[in-house]
Structure formats: structure tokens, C-alpha cells
Amino acid sequence: MKKAIVVYDTIYGNTEKVAKALASGMSEKGVQADSISVQKVDINRLKEYDLLAIGGPTHAFGISKPMKGFLEKLKKVEEVKGKKAFAFDTRMKIRIAGSAAKKIEKKLTKLRMNIVRSSSSAFVLGSEGPLEEGTEERFRQIAGEIANLI
Numbered sequence: 001m002k003k004a005i006v007v008y009d010t011i012y013g014n015t016e017k018v019a020k021a022l023a024s025g026m027s028e029k030g031v032q033a034d035s036i037s038v039q040k041v042d043i044n045r046l047k048e049y050d051l052l053a054i055g056g057p058t059h060a061f062g063i064s065k066p067m068k069g070f071l072e073k074l075k076k077v078e079e080v081k082g083k084k085a086f087a088f089d090t091r092m093k094i095r096i097a098g099s100a101a102k103k104i105e106k107k108l109t110k111l112r113m114n115i116v117r118s119s120s121s122a123f124v125l126g127s128e129g130p131l132e133e134g135t136e137e138r139f140r141q142i143a144g145e146i147a148n149l150i
């Protein structure tokens with residue numbers, strides 16, 4: 001059975017919901033998928049997974065501090081090279097919002113990970129949420145697409 005892990009950062013729980021939707025969408029397609037926060041993930045166990053989905057809230061037009069810290073640690077994990085990856089974020093639907101996902105994807109590319117699908121954003125209606133209606137369903141569908149690429 002193929003294995004995937006969704007690593008997320010969150011303050012208000014919105015990105016966690018998106019991470020859980022991704023994991024459940026992959027599980028529905030027969031992938032063993034876990035979701036875990038950046039604070040709890042054990043980077044030494046990432047080598048067990050076929051795909052890493054990595055996402056967080058957009059803070060100051062970019063990547064949140066805890067997620068930056070995690071991505072920095074990932075540099076030391078030789079085994080992530082060549083591993084499949086997907087980046088996502090949550091952000092506001094405003095003209096100049098920035099996107100953490102695009103920046104995360106760039107860093108994963110630098111780590112020589114294999115981006116299987118271009119990054120996606122989930123939108124929150126306010127800084128603390130809620131997620132735009134239908135977001136979790138949309139990410140379950142994206143997860144289904146990703147599951148076929150593992």
C-alpha cells in the first residue's frame with residue numbers, strides 16, 4: 001500500500017481542516033494517509049512515505065514561521081530527494097494576498113522533490129476563517145487526483 005503524509009501548520013484550524021480533507025481523499029483512493037502538524041512531525045520518519053503534502057497558512061505574503069522551520073529541517077533529510085510532493089496553503093481572497101503554497105513549492109523543488117501537481121490554495125473568508133464553502137470537498141477531489149499520481 002502506498003503511503004502519504006500531510007504535514008500542516010495552523011493557528012485557527014482552517015489549514016488543519018484542509019490537511020484532513022487531503023488525507024481522507026487519499027484514503028478513499030486506497031492510499032494510507034496520515035496528517036500531522038509541523039510541531040509534532042518526526043522528520044526522521046518521513047522516508048517511510050511515498051508522498052509528502054505540505055501546507056500552511058499564508059502569513060505576511062509568505063510562509064509561516066513554524067512551516068519555515070520545518071522546511072529548513074527538511075534540508076537535512078537526504079531521503080526526501082526525488083520523493084513526490086504537493087504544496088498547499090490557506091489565504092484570504094484579496095488582491096494582494098501572497099501565497100505560501102507557491103513559496104513552499106519552490107522550496108520543495110529546491111530540495112529536488114518531485115512536484116506531482118501544482119500547488120493549490122484554500123480561501124478563508126476572514127483571518128480566523130471559516131473556509132470558503134465547498135473547500136473541503138474540493139481538496140478531497142484534489143487528493144483523489146494526487147492519489148492516482150503516487
Ligand SMILES: Cc1cc2nc3c(=O)[nH]c(=O)nc-3n(C[C@H](O)[C@H](O)[C@H](O)COP(=O)(O)O)c2cc1C
Pocket residue numbers: 009010011012013014015016056057058059060061062090091092093094096097098124126127128129
Ligand atoms: C500574522 C498573520 C499574517 C497574515 N498575513 C496574510 C497575508 O499576507 N495574506 C493572506 O492572504 N492572509 C494572511 N493572513 C490570514 C491567514 O492566511 C489566515 O489566518 C489563515 O489562512 C488561517 O489559517 P489557519 O486557521 O490554519 O491558521 C495572516 C494571518 C496572520 C495571523
